Amino acid sequence: MTAATMSHDTAELTRQDRCDRCGAQAFARATLPGAGGVLLFCGHHFRNHESALAEAGAQVHDERHRLQQEVRTPER
Template identity: 90%
Template sequence: MTVATMSHATAELTRQDRCDRCGAQAFARATLPGAGGVLLFCGHHFRAHESALVAAGAEIHDERHRLQDEVRTPER
């Protein structure tokens, strides 16, 4: 893994990072072994593909915990 790829693999996802499947905000990144391809997923699509990505040996960066942090209680 190169230094540039390594820093990309550990960098936090931002609001500009978008799911490769639907375009929603990405909360998970999978770096595929070998070619080093990177896939970004929203929580829904990552959940749907997580087991296949893990089985393929992908390096996973999961920030879905931030979904709970971003939920706001409506003011009354």
């Protein structure tokens, strides 16, 4: 399956995906039931709204684990 054919709900978030609250890089996507609205969140704002989204029955694609990954620095 290519990125073009992947479901919007499972497609990996990229650096171009931005938090709808503050504009920072998004690491979580919530798809709301019914209307199918999609919200993007940075790690901070997702953490703030996570319980309300769960109560609303949102389907969540969470990539916050990427925030924990080691940043590789170039060898000199």
